[in-house]
Amino acid sequence: MTVTFDGTADWHAASLPQAQPLDEVNRQWLEHTHPSDWTNPTPDGRYNLVVIGGGTAGLVSAAGAAGLGARVALVERDLLGGDCLNVGCVPSKALIRAARAVADVRDAGTFGVQVPAGVTVDFPQVMARMRELRGAISPHDSAERFRGLGVDVYLGEARFTSPTTVEVDGRTLTFARACIATGARASAPPIPGLADAGYLTNETVFSLTALPRRLAVIGAGPIGCELAQAFARFGSGVHLFEAMHGVLPNEDPEAAEVVRATMERDGIRVMCCGQNLQVERGSDGKRLRVDSHGTHYDVEVDAILVSAGRAPNVHGLGLEAAGVAFDRTGVTVNDFLQTSASHIYAAGDIASRFKFTHAADALARIVIQNALFFGRKRASALTIPWCTYTDPEVAHVGLYPKDAEAQGVALDTYTIEQAKGDRALLDGETEGFLKIHARKGTDTILGATLVARHAGEMISEITLAMQAGVGLGTLAATIHPYPTQAEIFKKAGDAYSRTRLTPRVKGLFETLLRWRR
Ligand SMILES: Cc1cc2nc3c(=O)[nH]c(=O)nc-3n(C[C@H](O)[C@H](O)[C@H](O)COP(=O)(O)OP(=O)(O)OC[C@H]3O[C@@H](n4cnc5c(N)ncnc54)[C@H](O)[C@@H]3O)c2cc1C
Numbered sequence: 001m002t003v004t005f006d007g008t009a010d011w012h013a014a015s016l017p018q019a020q021p022l023d024e025v026n027r028q029w030l031e032h033t034h035p036s037d038w039t040n041p042t043p044d045g046r047y048n049l050v051v052i053g054g055g056t057a058g059l060v061s062a063a064g065a066a067g068l069g070a071r072v073a074l075v076e077r078d079l080l081g082g083d084c085l086n087v088g089c090v091p092s093k094a095l096i097r098a099a100r101a102v103a104d105v106r107d108a109g110t111f112g113v114q115v116p117a118g119v120t121v122d123f124p125q126v127m128a129r130m131r132e133l134r135g136a137i138s139p140h141d142s143a144e145r146f147r148g149l150g151v152d153v154y155l156g157e158a159r160f161t162s163p164t165t166v167e168v169d170g171r172t173l174t175f176a177r178a179c180i181a182t183g184a185r186a187s188a189p190p191i192p193g194l195a196d197a198g199y200l201t202n203e204t205v206f207s208l209t210a211l212p213r214r215l216a217v218i219g220a221g222p223i224g225c226e227l228a229q230a231f232a233r234f235g236s237g238v239h240l241f242e243a244m245h246g247v248l249p250n251e252d253p254e255a256a257e258v259v260r261a262t263m264e265r266d267g268i269r270v271m272c273c274g275q276n277l278q279v280e281r282g283s284d285g286k287r288l289r290v291d292s293h294g295t296h297y298d299v300e301v302d303a304i305l306v307s308a309g310r311a312p313n314v315h316g317l318g319l320e321a322a323g324v325a326f327d328r329t330g331v332t333v334n335d336f337l338q339t340s341a342s343h344i345y346a347a348g349d350i351a352s353r354f355k356f357t358h359a360a361d362a363l364a365r366i367v368i369q370n371a372l373f374f375g376r377k378r379a380s381a382l383t384i385p386w387c388t389y390t391d392p393e394v395a396h397v398g399l400y401p402k403d404a405e406a407q408g409v410a411l412d413t414y415t416i417e418q419a420k421g422d423r424a425l426l427d428g429e430t431e432g433f434l435k436i437h438a439r440k441g442t443d444t445i446l447g448a449t450l451v452a453r454h455a456g457e458m459i460s461e462i463t464l465a466m467q468a469g470v471g472l473g474t475l476a477a478t479i480h481p482y483p484t485q486a487e488i489f490k491k492a493g494d495a496y497s498r499t500r501l502t503p504r505v506k507g508l509f510e511t512l513l514r515w516r517r
Pocket residue numbers: 052053054055056057058075076077078079080081082083084085087088089090092093156157158159181182183184202223313316317347348349350354355356357358359360389
């Protein structure tokens with residue numbers, strides 16, 4: 001089944017270290033994202049904007065600037081589409097959808113639907129579906145499409161050679177403005193023996209052609225939890241190792257607890273507060289030793305997936321030559337996304353703590369306005385939601401109580417359990433809750449966490465409310481179709497409205513109603 005690349009181009013090997021099957025689907029995907037016969041343009045004069053990195057931030061800034069009439073160059077060293085299309089959101093969500101199908105079949109009995117015994121997961125077929133869908137999405141990010149948009153697309157490694165020049169493939173591009181959009185990549189913690197034993201990251205896990213019978217996932221952040229649950233549902237015996245206190249350690253603790261409980265029901269062995277983690281080659285695979293809550297565990301697996309942090313792609317970029325400051329978190333930018341060289345901007349994972357595709361998109365739009373049209377748009381003005389696509393999903397926007405406390409902002413929190421909603425009951429999706437945090441004594445929404453099967457689809461109602469300055473009172477007055485899980489927002493609005501009914505107001509109402517009898 002496995003067909004290796006013929007090695008005609010280094011980038012092929014670099015992009016697909018696990019040697020994916022080079023079937024027609026993969027061939028088309030690669031022809032869109034890094035065409036093998038691509039000829040780089042010859043630079044002709046100064047560009048308004050040179051964009052380094054062809055992930056979401058780079059593609060959006062290049063397309064937007066070209067659409068507004070700018071002369072734009074876009075440089076990508078590997079695959080256009082960046083992490084999201086190739087080794088991130090797109091392949092992971094395709095696998096998660098297949099894993100949900102497994103869970104639905106597994107749980108069908110609770111709906112009175114009897115599924116014959118012996119239903120199995122065809123992992124190669126699951127991966128083939130993922131590749132096909134990734135290929136189907138790839139034309140949108142393709143070199144050909146961007147050339148058609150008027151962008152000069154260069155395939156190769158970009159490096160600043162001065163504050164106004166970038167070198168790629170032996171060519172020198174001169175620019176008035178530049179945007180650094182080089183993203184981040186998986187970084188492995190310094191765990192003794194890990195490098196020697198070998199491990200997967202998001203750059204290689206989607207190239208697997210066989211399901212690991214036993215899988216260790218190191219890191220229980222969003223990526224680790226999403227993939228641990230998917231692989232457990234496919235049938236891997238999954239151990240999830242986390243050095244901190246629990247899964248999704250940056251999330252609302254009660255939300256994280258719901259996810260942990262579901263993952264354990266999926267058969268995942270969660271080992272939190274892990275200390276002294278060590279890896280070595282075992283007799284029959286890879287052996288991990290860890291101390292967790294006073295117990296020493298010794299686990300043998302076939303594969304290890306590391307999802308324990310991201311490192312910015314700053315090396316080899318020549319940032320010093322351009323006078324662009326950076327540190328271990330990435331390129332340093334001000335609120336207008338200008339680097340220390342004020343005509344050079346940065347957007348996306350390289351320059352933001354919000355490492356999401358939609359954040360990269362929003363930041364790139366700020367770069368276009370500020371870099372080319374004298375804009376003064378601020379990154380801090382964005383309302384950025386996010387979602388972890390476990391089952392159930394955890395979506396969040398705005399402040400957490402811990403943030404509010406740090407800022408000295410007092411909150412009223414309205415919590416509604418999913419189980420209180422008729423639709424959630426009918427769907428058998430009662431796990432989870434909505435927490436809305438409002439400025440104390442007002443209906444102004446400052447943040448929300450939603451745990452629900454489709455929380456990612458639902459959170460936008462709150463994001464819109466926050467963006468538009470719409471309060472809980474308006475949510476209460478908004479008619480939601482019955483029965484929908486989104487009624488949970490109206491219930492939160494109603495909970496707020498009830499707090500307006502003080503004894504004094506109630507007394508006035510009673511007097512009025514007595515008079516009108
Ligand atoms: C497994 C996984 C799942 C994810 N799921 C989601 C999700 O569901 N939703 C979500 O919002 N986000 C998700 N993310 C995060 C999302 O993928 C990133 O936030 C997004 O891709 C960031 O876009 P970017 O343009 O900043 O960087 P990238 O996508 O990393 O693109 C940067 C590009 O720059 C190129 N580059 C780097 N250096 C150079 C150079 N010197 N010269 C030329 N090119 C260079 C790289 O090759 C790369 O293509 C996920 C990430 C992972 C890993």
